[in-house]
Amino acid sequence: MADDTSVELRKLQIYSVFVRNHTKEGTLRALESDLPRIKELGTDFIWLLPINPVGHTGRKGTVGSPYAIQDYRKIDPAQGTWDDFVHLAEQIHRQGMKLMIDIVYNHTSRDSVLLKQHPEYFLHDSQGKLFNKNPEWSDVAELDYSNHDLWHYQIETLKQYAKIVDGFRCDVAPQVPLPFWLEARKEVSEVKSDLVWLAESTGGDYIREIRSKGYWISSDGEIYRAFDLAYDYDIDQDWHDYLAGKISLNEYVKTLNRQDIMYPANYVKMRNLENHDNPRAHELIKNENDLLNWTAFSEFQKGATLVYAGQEFGLSHTPSLFETDKLNWNTTIDLSKLIKQMHKLSQDTIQVEGTYQLKDAGNDIVMVDYSKNEKQRLGIFSLHSNSGIVKTSFQDGNYRNTIDGSLVMIKNGIIHVSGSPIVIENIAI
Structure with missing residues (x-):
């Protein structure tokens, strides 16, 4: 992990x-009207695909x-102009949020400016034809x-954007050699240090596949050196x-506990139930109450949180990546x-710096325990x-569920769970 990464980034949504x-117009300007609602969710960063x-x-x-x-x-x-982009960044900042943009440095389109001007910057096979490590990505040149x-x-391009934005989400980052990212971070910090x-x-299967072809791909342990x-x-x-x-849940919990000790102490994972590359959480988790529990559980795990637009409405x-496919905001x-x-809970020190342990409580009920000094959540x-x-x-005694304010009673060291998510602290009321 970058040595100077602050664990305070675990607070990010x-x-x-x-x-x-996102909008009927599909433009940067049209997005501005939704900024107050997005901010109200607790959003810290807006990441634009x-x-x-x-x-x-x-x-x-x-x-x-x-x-x-x-x-x-x-x-x-189709989305706007450079001035529209700058104006959106200004409006995001005025709302007290920050802006992150997508950086796609593993590949370009097959008719990109860079390919036309510098074909030597691209992978070619022994016959001189464009070559992709991942043959499914037929619309791009690597x-x-x-x-x-x-x-x-590439670094000069990053510097150009760093004058305006506050973060980079780097697509397929492990396939771009780590030494490049280390150099990029060093040079871009001269423009914006934070x-x-x-x-x-x-994941492991994809890492194994790419390495079997003789190409660089970073594990998380390596990627954290630069990110x-x-x-x-x-x-x-x-x-x-x-x-x-x-x-089983027990096997899954063991995986999560093991993850917490695999990386440097200041590691920050971005927890997510869905994103643009994967099915919606509600598609995978049909039952609405299950979805409620999974949403709470995901956000309660150690790390930052991703909300994919529309997730908040189940x-x-x-949405298709290849067609115009507007979000249907009408939902119950x-x-x-x-x-x-x-x-709000994730802003507390105990969830940022506390000891973190998960346990299978039986019957597909998971417990997540944070502790710091005498405090336990x-x-x-x-x-x-x-x-x-x-x-x-x-x-x-009686405890307050900090999620919804309801009472939680503990008797003989036992909590009766009815199916709703619970977060309590070791201070009886």
């Missing part, structure tokens, strides 16, 4: 916006993936960082296996109050909305 689909022009050659779908960028240094005309002239171009770096890190935050894809397959009933449709579910309250989440009993070391 990041709200991800796909500008094209790529806002650059999309390539045409090999385009997937009608409008193409925002990750097939034609020109790193321009704004997609960059070759063995050419150090490329480094200069810029936040988030890596889209990856402040990383995805929790290292345990993503375990999560999906638990949801699918392939492993949207189940995953509203998790906004829960998300706001869980974020306990979260109880019924992931399948089951009722049950949970044993605790808290003294008998």
Whole structure:
């Protein structure tokens, strides 16, 4: 991990916006009217999916993936102008939030400005044809960082954006060599020293696949040397296996506890139930009360939190990356109050610096225990909305559920769980 990364970044809530689909207009200016509502959720950073022009050659779908960028240094005309981008950044700052943009440095579109001007910056096979490490990404051309002239171009682009934004979410960060990221962070810090770096890190199966082809790809342990935050894809397959009933809660909990000791003490994971690359949480978790528990549990884990636009309303449709696919904001579910309250709890020192331990309490109920000095905070989440009993070391008495204000009674060291999420502290009322 970057040695100077502060554990205070565990307090962050990041709200991800796909500008094209977020509003009827699909523009940077139109997004501004939604900023107060986004701020009210407890949002610290707004992360914009790529806002650059999309390539045409090999385009997937009608409008193409925002990750097939034609020109790193321009704004997609369909979304607005450079002035619109600067104005949005100013409005985000006025709301007391910060702005993070997507940096896509593993590849460009197949008709990008960079490819036309510098074909030597790209991977080619023995016949001189463009070559991709991942053949499924047929709409992009992959960059070759063995050419150090490329480094200069990419870092200068980062400096240009660093004058305006407060953070970078770096796409496919592990496939870009770590020495580049270390140099980029060093040079960009001269423009903005407190810029936040988030890596889209990856899981073990993909790391094994890319390394088997003889290419660089960083593990999370390596990626933390250059980045402040990383995805929790290292345990993503375990999560999906638990949801699918392939492993028990006890096995999943062991994975989460092991994760907490694998990385440097100041590691910061970005916890998420959904993002633009994966199905909506409500698509995977059909039961609304289960979704409530999972939302609370996810935000109660050690680390920063990602909210993918629409998640707060339990949207189940995953927007297409390749077509215009507007969000349908009409829904009967509203998790906004829960998300706001869980974020409020995450600001407390005990959840930032405290000792962190998870336990399988039986019947698909998970306990998360934070402790610091004499203070203890306990979260109880019924992931399948089951009722049950949970044993605790808290003294008998009545406690206040800090999620919704309800009373929680402990008698004979036992809490009766009815299926709703609970967070209590070791101070009886």
